[in-house]
Amino acid sequence: DIVLTQSPALAVSLGQRATISCKTNQNVDYYGNSYMHWYQQKPGQQPKLLIYLASNLASGIPARFSGRGSGTDFTLTIDPVEADDTATYYCQQSRNLLTFGSGTKLEIK
Amino acid sequence: QVTLKESGPGILQPSQTLSLTCTFSGFSLSTYGMGVGWIRQPSGKGLEWLANIWWDDDKYYNPSLKNRLTISKDTSNNQAFLKITNVDTADTATYYCARQSPLYWYFDFWGPGTMVTVSS
Numbered sequence: 001d002i003v004l005t006q007s008p009a010l011a012v013s014l015g016q017r018a019t020i021s022c023k024t025n026q027n028v029d030y031y032g033n034s035y036m037h038w039y040q041q042k043p044g045q046q047p048k049l050l051i052y053l054a055s056n057l058a059s060g061i062p063a064r065f066s067g068r069g070s071g072t073d074f075t076l077t078i079d080p081v082e083a084d085d086t087a088t089y090y091c092q093q094s095r096n097l098l099t100f101g102s103g104t105k106l107e108i109k
Numbered sequence: 110q111v112t113l114k115e116s117g118p119g120i121l122q123p124s125q126t127l128s129l130t131c132t133f134s135g136f137s138l139s140t141y142g143m144g145v146g147w148i149r150q151p152s153g154k155g156l157e158w159l160a161n162i163w164w165d166d167d168k169y170y171n172p173s174l175k176n177r178l179t180i181s182k183d184t185s186n187n188q189a190f191l192k193i194t195n196v197d198t199a200d201t202a203t204y205y206c207a208r209q210s211p212l213y214w215y216f217d218f219w220g221p222g223t224m225v226t227v228s229s
Binding site for chain 1: 146148155156157158161169171172205210213214215216217219220221222
């Protein structure tokens with residue numbers, strides 16, 4: 001099984017940069033793509049796709065969101081953060097079946 | 110416009126079989142490459158992938174639950190189904206279905222979820 005590790009929580013001041021990390025216990029790269037994706041979930045709502053294949057912005061997602069990384073280390077960056085970004089952020093790998101990280105709860109100060 | 114919506118029993122008793130339906134529009138599971146997955150989330154906890162089914166009827170299951178899960182589809186009615194046998198309180202969760210991208214297996218559209226409670 002591929003295990004994804006995320007920090008449980010992060011607090012960032014309004015207008016600053018938030019960096020959320022996701023580390024895997026196995027390489028999730030395959031033929032030039034990193035099979036890592038990011039979702040945002042606000043309370044009471046379903047998850048929403050933000051980033052796919054590590055760095056590709058999903059349709060309709062503002063350019064404040066970006067992703068990078070390869071192999072076993074990935075980050076989601078929100079810059080600048082807005083009040084509406086308060087949510088839990090999940091990473092998901094699809095290199096070997098599917099697993100999600102445990103989520104990082106983002107608080108905006 | 111892609112939409113998905115889950116439906117289920119709301120509440121059921123331990124040892125029963127949970128039957129869930131995902132009704133979708135804006136795409137077809139008979140189209141090459143299309144897939145639908147099921148994911149669940151206990152209240153206050155993280156996401157757990159359960160199973161997915163593809164346009165060609167290929168199916169994949171979470172190994173930790175595989176012996177209890179059955180996924181199927183009705184292409185003509187744009188529906189996907191998930192059955193979980195022998196439920197217990199640990200199966201209490203919100204269950205989501207989501208459209209799954211071909212090749213890369215991310216979920217690009219999600220339903221609002223249906224809450225299922227297992228209680229005696």
